Amino acid sequence: MKQKNNNKLYSKAIKYYEEGKLEKALLQCEEAISLNLRNSAALNLKGLLLYLKGNLDEAVATWKINADFNDDKIAKNYIQDSKADYSRVKLFNEGKKHLAKLEIDEAIESFMKCRESDFNSLNVNISLAKCYFKKMWLCFKLILFNKSSRNR
DSSP states (O other), X not given: OHHHHHHHHHHHHHHHHHTTOHHHHHHHHHXXXXXXXXXXXXXXXXXXXXXXXXXXXXXXXXXXXXXXXXXXXXXXXXHHHHGGGHHHHHHHHHHHHHHHTTOHHHHHHHHHHHTTSSTTHHHHHHHHHHHHHHHHHHHHHHHHHHHHHHTO
């Protein structure tokens, strides 16, 4: 019965992940892991969800539990692959600073470099959308300013 519940929780977590409901997926993973720490799939999914959200240290810690406790090769690969992502944390923060100063092209450049990995992809894509919106808004303001200047 315990295994059946565990599989059901994992399946729900996958369903929520596919629907973009990451918080609900995380909760299902947590519950599945609380029932059985040997649930490698739930541990890996939890790590992946944290990774996509930009919580690199938490993701790596989750994968380390799985690698150490379950000798999971996938988790070990995730840990190895994520090492390059620590530099992307700094790059993302630089992009946020550029965006705050309305240095839009510099922010876009930083965020585009971040897109070379799936790490923090949710926040990176949201930040890129903000950049393009602000860029459009600034162009619109410039057009309005030029029109009002001609009408004087």
